[in-house]
Amino acid sequence: MKEELETIRKNALESIGSTKAGADLEAIRVKYLGKKGELTAVLKQMGSLAAEMRPIMGQMANDVRASVEEAIEAQSAVLEQRAMEARLRREAVDVTIPGKKLTVGHKHPMYTVLDEIKDIFISMGFEILDGPEVELADYNFTRLNTPEDHPAREWSDTFYLKEDSSILLRTQTSNMQIRAMETRPLPIRVMAPGRVYRKDEVDATHSPMFHQIEGLVVDKGVTMGDLKGTLNAVIRQIYGPNTVTRFRPHHFPFTEPSCEMDIQCHKCGGVGCPTCKGEGWIEVLGAGMVHPKVLSGCGIDPEVYSGFAFGMGLERLALGRFKISDMRLIFENDVRFLNQF
Numbered sequence: 055m056k057e058e059l060e061t062i063r064k065n066a067l068e069s070i071g072s073t074k075a076g077a078d079l080e081a082i083r084v085k086y087l088g089k090k091g092e093l094t095a096v097l098k099q100m101g102s103l104a105a106e107m108r109p110i111m112g113q114m115a116n117d118v119r120a121s122v123e124e125a126i127e128a129q130s131a132v133l134e135q136r137a138m139e140a141r142l143r144r145e146a147v148d149v150t151i152p153g154k155k156l157t158v159g160h161k162h163p164m165y166t167v168l169d170e171i172k173d174i175f176i177s178m179g180f181e182i183l184d185g186p187e188v189e190l191a192d193y194n195f196t197r198l199n200t201p202e203d204h205p206a207r208e209w210s211d212t213f214y215l216k217e218d219s220s221i222l223l224r225t226q227t228s229n230m231q232i233r234a235m236e237t238r239p240l241p242i243r244v245m246a247p248g249r250v251y252r253k254d255e256v257d258a259t260h261s262p263m264f265h266q267i268e269g270l271v272v273d274k275g276v277t278m279g280d281l282k283g284t285l286n287a288v289i290r291q292i293y294g295p296n297t298v299t300r301f302r303p304h305h306f307p308f309t310e311p312s313c314e315m316d317i318q319c320h321k322c323g324g325v326g327c328p329t330c331k332g333e334g335w336i337e338v339l340g341a342g343m344v345h346p347k348v349l350s351g352c353g354i355d356p357e358v359y360s361g362f363a364f365g366m367g368l369e370r371l372a373l374g375r376f377k378i379s380d381m382r383l384i385f386e387n388d389v390r391f392l393n394q395f
């Protein structure tokens with residue numbers, strides 16, 4: 055029996071020493087110390103021993119159990135340590151590897167210009183409005199004094215969303231004049247930038263979608279002098295303090311009188327060059343005094359109040375500001391182009 059116990063101790067310690075995982079240790083514990091294990095089997099033979107041998111063998115068996123348990127414990131600690139070291143090796147971070155460069159985007163050049171213009175208007179006390187691109191023909195045309203038979207309402211020029219021409223993609227931001235007068239208390243001082251849509255073929259200066267900035271001022275005693283003063287101040291902040299401007303008579307159904315504003319070509323100083331197509335002047339906006347019919351249509355008494363309105367193309371401003379020659383570049387969103395701004 056003594057030899058059996060020694061053999062158990064020897065075999066158990068040997069196999070414990072060569073285990074590679076915690077599960078193997080558990081199997082060994084079961085094999086030697088478990089209810090049906092080898093040590094238990096030997097202990098069952100105790101009955102057949104002489105009485106004086108029993109305590110001695112009992113002591114020895116406990117010894118074996120203790121040393122096997124101890125060995126399992128020690129090996130378990132070794133395995134844990136190894137596993138930890140392996141994990142540290144696996145998860146090691148090499149701080150010398152160069153990092154991944156994240157490409158961060160930036161504002162589109164057109165919105166850079168828009169934000170500058172917004173700042174100018176905000177500094178003059180204007181409120182910034184946002185409005186619908188899908189619009190009732192009423193707001194885009196009729197209430198802007200543009201009756202049903204007006205050529206501007208042709209199907210060939212406008213994207214209508216309904217057969218009866220009642221709903222459309224707005225062709226101008228002037229719809230915001232009506233929406234502002236309908237909802238704002240007087241006096242009104244607003245600017246409303248946004249997308250507009252026209253059935254235009256794409257070329258260097260045309261796109262079926264482009265952006266306008268609408269402006270509207272309504273108060274007592276507003277005159278054409280206020281219109282000119284305001285727009286001159288705005289344009290000189292955009293194009294520089296020495297910019298030369300001129301106002302030409304024009305026609306819009308919803309303003310009377312109406313005008314267009316030109317700036318003298320900053321490239322050639324008015325002599326004529328490719329930038330101004332030989333004209334010496336570049337058109338920058340349409341404007342005028344709000345038509346009395348438009349005011350009264352919005353419940354504002356034209357005998358008491360007057361106002362001016364203007365609309366400018368944002369793309370054209372951005373092209374001029376950044377010396378870009380083709381409007382398509384603004385919309386193509388080729389990062390090689392956009393990265394230059």
Ligand code: PHE
Nearest residue numbers: 226228340341342363364365
């Ligand atoms: N809506 C006009 C256009 O698209 C511009 C304009 C706005 C003219 C406001 C007068 C007043 O051409």
